[in-house]
Amino acid sequence: MRILLLSDIHANIVALDKVLAEADGSYDNIWCLGDVVGYGPAPNECVERLRGLQVESLAGNHDWAVLNKLSVEDFNTNARRAVEWTQSVLRDDNFDWLDTLPDRETRPDDDLTLVHGSPRHPIWEYILTPSTATENLSYFDTRVCFYGHTHVPMLFYREEEDKRVTPEYPAPGTPLSLTDYSKCLLNPGSVGQPRDRDPRAAYAILDLESHTYTLHRVDYDIRQTQKAMEKVHLPHPLIERLAHGV
Numbered sequence: 001m002r003i004l005l006l007s008d009i010h011a012n013i014v015a016l017d018k019v020l021a022e023a024d025g026s027y028d029n030i031w032c033l034g035d036v037v038g039y040g041p042a043p044n045e046c047v048e049r050l051r052g053l054q055v056e057s058l059a060g061n062h063d064w065a066v067l068n069k070l071s072v073e074d075f076n077t078n079a080r081r082a083v084e085w086t087q088s089v090l091r092d093d094n095f096d097w098l099d100t101l102p103d104r105e106t107r108p109d110d111d112l113t114l115v116h117g118s119p120r121h122p123i124w125e126y127i128l129t130p131s132t133a134t135e136n137l138s139y140f141d142t143r144v145c146f147y148g149h150t151h152v153p154m155l156f157y158r159e160e161e162d163k164r165v166t167p168e169y170p171a172p173g174t175p176l177s178l179t180d181y182s183k184c185l186l187n188p189g190s191v192g193q194p195r196d197r198d199p200r201a202a203y204a205i206l207d208l209e210s211h212t213y214t215l216h217r218v219d220y221d222i223r224q225t226q227k228a229m230e231k232v233h234l235p236h237p238l239i240e241r242l243a244h245g246v
């Protein structure tokens with residue numbers, strides 16, 4: 001079974017549809033690590049696309065903020081404005097779907113854990129440094145933990161027990177063999193708002209039989225998403241950043 005792994009779509013339907021087209025034929029199921037909405041101009045379209053494809057998704061901090069499960073006080077002004085705009089346009093059945101999403105998933109048979117932020121704090125914590133990654137190793141029992149939230153495709157791995165965690169930026173298109181690690185944390189990057197200075201949409205293909213993981217990047221029509229954001233008056237810095245991948 002091959003899984004299309006998505007994270008941080010952030011209501012960017014142009015990027016999501018490009019990823020789905022590009023990955024077509026190379027996966028059997030789709031998993032999403034949360035933040036389906038927030039920042040972008042197409043929350044209903046993105047939720048409906050995932051619902052239509054029966055995607056198994058987790059909840060992220062922006063999803064929770066839209067649901068009022070998290071206070072927007074903790075968000076910066078632009079993110080908060082995007083959350084409030086999303087609340088004003090999201091249809092009831094799409095709210096209800098977001099409300100069903102769990103904050104963590106463990107798949108013992110596949111030796112996998114899935115979260116949005118971190119296994120220690122699934123909704124909120126950012127894993128950006130080896131020290132945070134190391135601290136989080138004791139919060140999951142499987143070999144691999146997939147996470148999102150930082151919008152940076154990354155790998156933190158430990159080859160052997162008690163060894164230090166090594167950070168790595170996997171090269172797109174090069175498969176990683178997950179059995180090489182005693183434990184690892186893997187982020188497939190962001191579909192709708194990359195922040196590693198590469199504006200292309202990010203996603204990964206996970207092969208559960210061969211235990212391989214491959215990161216992919218794909219160009220999408222950024223201008224189209226920016227125009228849709230301008231039309232509904234989303235904050236300018238959120239529009240601008242898409243072009244730079246920050």
Ligand code: ZN
Pocket residue numbers: 008010035060062149150151
């Ligand atoms: Zn996010």
